[in-house]
Amino acid sequence: AILHSSADLKSYDFIVIGAGPGGSTVSNRLTEDPSISVLLLEAGGANNDSLTIDVPLLCTKLTPNTQWDWNYTTTPQPNLNNRVLPFPRGIGLGGTSAVNCLVYTRGSKQNIDKWAALSKDPSWGWDAMLPYFKKSEKFNLPVDGHNITGQFDPAFHGFKGYIGVSVPGASRAIDGRVIQTTEKLPDEFPFTTDMNTGDQLGVGWVQALIDEGVRSSSASYLAPQVLARENLDILLHTRVARVLPSSNDSFNVVQYLDSADGNLKNVTASKEIILSAGAVGTPNILLHSGIGNATTLNSLGITPLLHLPSVGQNLTDHIGVSSTWLVNSTLTYDIVLRNTTLAETLLQQWKEKKTGINVDTSENHLAFLRLPENSTILQTFGDPAAGNETAHFEFLFQNGLSQVTASGNYLNIPAGNVSPKSSGAITINSTNPFDAPLIDPGLLSAQIDIHILREAIRTAHRFINASTAWSDYILQDLTNATTDDQIDEFIRDNAVSFFHPVATAAMSPFNTTDWGVVNPDLRVKGVKGLRIVDASVAPSLPAAHTSAAVYGIAEHAADIIKSAYGLS
Numbered sequence: 264a265i266l267h268s269s270a271d272l273k274s275y276d277f278i279v280i281g282a283g284p285g286g287s288t289v290s291n292r293l294t295e296d297p298s299i300s301v302l303l304l305e306a307g308g309a310n311n312d313s314l315t316i317d318v319p320l321l322c323t324k325l326t327p328n329t330q331w332d333w334n335y336t337t338t339p340q341p342n343l344n345n346r347v348l349p350f351p352r353g354i355g356l357g358g359t360s361a362v363n364c365l366v367y368t369r370g371s372k373q374n375i376d377k378w379a380a381l382s383k384d385p386s387w388g389w390d391a392m393l394p395y396f397k398k399s400e401k402f403n404l405p406v407d408g409h410n411i412t413g414q415f416d417p418a419f420h421g422f423k424g425y426i427g428v429s430v431p432g433a434s435r436a437i438d439g440r441v442i443q444t445t446e447k448l449p450d451e452f453p454f455t456t457d458m459n460t461g462d463q464l465g466v467g468w469v470q471a472l473i474d475e476g477v478r479s480s481s482a483s484y485l486a487p488q489v490l491a492r493e494n495l496d497i498l499l500h501t502r503v504a505r506v507l508p509s510s511n512d513s514f515n516v517v518q519y520l521d522s523a524d525g526n527l528k529n530v531t532a533s534k535e536i537i538l539s540a541g542a543v544g545t546p547n548i549l550l551h552s553g554i555g556n557a558t559t560l561n562s563l564g565i566t567p568l569l570h571l572p573s574v575g576q577n578l579t580d581h582i583g584v585s586s587t588w589l590v591n592s593t594l595t596y597d598i599v600l601r602n603t604t605l606a607e608t609l610l611q612q613w614k615e616k617k618t619g620i621n622v623d624t625s626e627n628h629l630a631f632l633r634l635p636e637n638s639t640i641l642q643t644f645g646d647p648a649a650g651n652e653t654a655h656f657e658f659l660f661q662n663g664l665s666q667v668t669a670s671g672n673y674l675n676i677p678a679g680n681v682s683p684k685s686s687g688a689i690t691i692n693s694t695n696p697f698d699a700p701l702i703d704p705g706l707l708s709a710q711i712d713i714h715i716l717r718e719a720i721r722t723a724h725r726f727i728n729a730s731t732a733w734s735d736y737i738l739q740d741l742t743n744a745t746t747d748d749q750i751d752e753f754i755r756d757n758a759v760s761f762f763h764p765v766a767t768a769a770m771s772p773f774n775t776t777d778w779g780v781v782n783p784d785l786r787v788k789g790v791k792g793l794r795i796v797d798a799s800v801a802p803s804l805p806a807a808h809t810s811a812a813v814y815g816i817a818e819h820a821a822d823i824i825k826s827a828y829g830l831s
């Protein structure tokens with residue numbers, strides 16, 4: 264049940280911190296066993312009364328600087344002309360999956376196999392993880408009822424899980440041109456039926472976290488029939504300050520801020536605390552608990568309880584930038600952005616029938632592509648991707664999603680570097696656990712990353728210019744950058760995080776002490792009672808939007824925990 268106040272707290276076997284994909288999934292699966300009790304603590308509210316969250320196409324309005332966002336920013340990024348970027352993280356049931364743009368991608372088989380190699384545990388590889396990806400998924404037919412044969416491969420999908428996944432349920436004016444380009448230029452831009460089979464390369468229909476036209480966040484794992492379980496309690500509006508040891512080496516106590524009276528209070532787990540506060544929140548809680556680099560903690564005035572220097576380190580994220588063209592069409596989304604009556608009519612259609620443009624996310628097609636194998640970039644710097652079947656960059660084909668000026672119709676193609684070599688860190692500079700941590704994703708700190716992004720932008724332009732599919736459509740290229748220097752400056756002035764941070768509490772092999780925060784069973788190294796289940800344990804960043812990975816990690820984690828305690 265959702266508790267009214269901390270006065271209703273009982274005693275619990277497990278306390279889970281954070282209701283994003285990690286925490287919601289593990290809270291659900293553990294309470295399938297009626298002999299186990301779980302308390303889920305979440306800093307935000309129920310998030311269940313917001314049209315902006317539910318309507319897939321409104322995803323861009325959810326962040327930054329809103330009630331659904333922690334409203335973090337990065338430290339100034341030296342390789343982006345010292346810009347400070349928004350770094351949204353969702354707050355409330357669903358966590359960041361309630362505010363993201365819904366794209367469902369698992370990355371390549373090589374990406375997931377790299378987790379097994381880094382952790383020296385084959386259960387984190389693709390073959391063992393595929394059943395967990397499927398277990399989390401409820402693939403459903405698009406709302407327009409069109410025939411989706413050839414738009415996805417059913418062999419790689421689950422149909423009985425909690426999170427809705429679907430292909431687009433409304434066509435967009437550029438769909439035909441994207442597909443035609445794959446037919447005209449199949450060598451460089453091959454069509455792929457399904458990017459979630461482990462073989463991700465090509466151009467294809469987006470799969471998005473949508474259930475019959477409505478956003479499916481991790482709150483789907485906390486649906487009313489799940490909340491009806493007597494062994495699952497949720498306390499909302501509750502920010503965790505730190506975790507504390509109850510004996511020398513066992514962390515069983517959670518210290519939280521009671522929003523009702525503003526006091527710090529403790530609650531104890533008889534078995535384990537599970538940290539699922541995300542790639543920013545989890546290292547922040549650990550550091551304030553004295554778990555991290557002992558020297559740095561000491562210099563801040565926090566007593567180190569466990570020296571684990573990798574806490575907060577290795578933050579890896581995607582970076583991307585959008586190219587824009589003025590187009591010869593009036594069937595673009597920017598007309599809706601400019602016309603409140605039309606926007607209201609479309610919203611009404613969504614409310615009444617769950618049909619129309621609002622049932623889908625920001626694009627109907629994606630591309631995952633590589634640099635040519637003989638490219639001088641790869642020869643000079645080595646290949647940063649997980650292997651030769653893993654993308655270097657991604658395109659999202661958007662039909663006028665961002666308006667550039669007050670008039671005109673647009674095509675936007677955000678291009679992301681999805682196999683970055685750069686990394687940064689989450690650190691703290693305060694002893695107050697409720698102060699924002701310092702978020703430095705270190706974007707473009709490795710030289711190869713700007714080279715890849717530059718070639719991604721050039722490739723997006725080839726997609727548009729090299730095929731006759733677009734010749735009667737494009738009026739003007741608004742990027743205005745062609746030389747290396749011009750494109751680099753365009754990137755440094757405009758690129759943003761794609762908001763996919765991972766690896767800030769990475770798993771490393773058992774008995775490895777020089778890097779990593781958790782063992783392959785996701786227990787924090789060197790202590791009892793503490794486990795981590797969220798994006799921060801991924802030891803490397805897949806070439807993919809990250810929530811699918813976290814659902815897979817959490818389904819696997821639930822089985823690991825159940826087997827450790829003999830649960831059903």
Ligand SMILES: Cc1cc2nc3c(=O)[nH]c(=O)nc-3n(C[C@H](O)[C@H](O)[C@H](O)COP(=O)(O)OP(=O)(O)OC[C@H]3O[C@@H](n4cnc5c(N)ncnc54)[C@H](O)[C@@H]3O)c2cc1C
Binds near residue numbers: 280357368813
């Ligand atoms: C704008 C944006 C767009 C994105 N687009 C996509 C996309 O299209 N597809 C995709 O797959 N991924 C996308 N992502 C990334 C994806 O949403 C995340 O990878 C995923 O949600 C991470 O799950 P998590 O469980 O690790 O953490 P989160 O989802 O961040 O959940 C952590 C939870 O912990 C809570 N919490 C944190 N600290 C505390 C505390 N001290 N006390 C109590 N509770 C706390 C938070 O409020 C939150 O609910 C996007 C992210 C953003 C920001």
